[in-house]
Amino acid sequence: MTGSVHDYVEKYSLGVILRDNTLSEYNTFLKNLGEHTSLEKIAAEYVKRKGSCRILDIGCGNGQALHELKQHVSTLVHAIGIDLLPLHDARVLDEFIQGNVHDVPLPSECDIIVSFRALHEIGSLEQLLPRVTNALGKGGRAYLWIRFRKIVEGKIVFEGEMNEHEEKYLQTMASQRELGNCRVLVESVPLPIPGQAHHKPAYAAGYIIVMLRQ
Numbered sequence: 111m112t113g114s115v116h117d118y119v120e121k122y123s124l125g126v127i128l129r130d131n132t133l134s135e136y137n138t139f140l141k142n143l144g145e146h147t148s149l150e151k152i153a154a155e156y157v158k159r160k161g162s163c164r165i166l167d168i169g170c171g172n173g174q175a176l177h178e179l180k181q182h183v184s185t186l187v188h189a190i191g192i193d194l195l196p197l198h199d200a201r202v203l204d205e206f207i208q209g210n211v212h213d214v215p216l217p218s219e220c221d222i223i224v225s226f227r228a229l230h231e232i233g234s235l236e237q238l239l240p241r242v243t244n245a246l247g248k249g250g251r252a253y254l255w256i257r258f259r260k261i262v263e264g265k266i267v268f269e270g271e272m273n274e275h276e277e278k279y280l281q282t283m284a285s286q287r288e289l290g291n292c293r294v295l296v297e298s299v300p301l302p303i304p305g306q307a308h309h310k311p312a313y314a315a316g317y318i319i320v321m322l323r324q
């Protein structure tokens with residue numbers, strides 16, 4: 111286990127940081143990504159069209175959102191989660207892979223992949239994002255949100271494992287608009303700097319990524 115992964119395991123094992131975002135909160139994240147629909151509607155469309163829907167959550171926490179999704183849509187939604195820590199209740203998901211996402215194989219033929227509030231801790235996006243595109247089945251889509259910077263005691267600092275190299279990689283992907291067999295939309299969300307509301311912010315607080323497998 112690398113130093114940072116060990117630290118995250120320790121931090122989350124204390125149980126003081128939220129790992130239980132609900133479906134409603136995931137839908138708010140989706141809205142922030144510019145998608146004015148809900149995970150229920152997207153999953154229901156796949157079920158209608160294909161007879162099933164495989165959804166993967168990278169850094170799924172306790173699997174709360176996907177558990178609710180299954181209950182709202184149908185048992186034909188196959189929910190898969192990956193996380194460093196075990197689930198509180200193993201029955202909430204159809205499949206759970208415990209481990210560092212960089213060390214485990216990703217499930218294949220996914221219709222939807224989400225990752226919210228986790229990628230800044232996972233890091234090494236250059237290694238991970240091509241694997242995400244490969245894990246999507248034809249017509250599949252991924253919704254990813256990456257926190258990038260925050261202001262601490264008046265100073266702008268990187269979140270978690272983020273750094274200039276990660277940002278350069280995302281900016282290159284934003285200009286190329288494709289990765290592997292996916293069309294990719296990458297947009298930065300500006301960091302509001304106190305007292306500088308009228309200046310064009312030079313820093314990204316985060317990045318939204320939407321991938322569509324052709």
Ligand SMILES: C[S@@+](CC[C@H](N)C(=O)[O-])C[C@H]1O[C@@H](n2cnc3c(N)ncnc32)[C@H](O)[C@@H]1O
Nearest residue numbers: 129130131169170171193194210211228231232
């Ligand atoms: C802030 S929690 C968010 C959990 C969930 N997505 C939610 O919104 O409730 C971040 C999660 O990412 C997981 N995580 C961090 N680094 C990881 C890694 N390298 N591989 C797999 N999971 C990781 C943590 O264990 C934690 O459960």
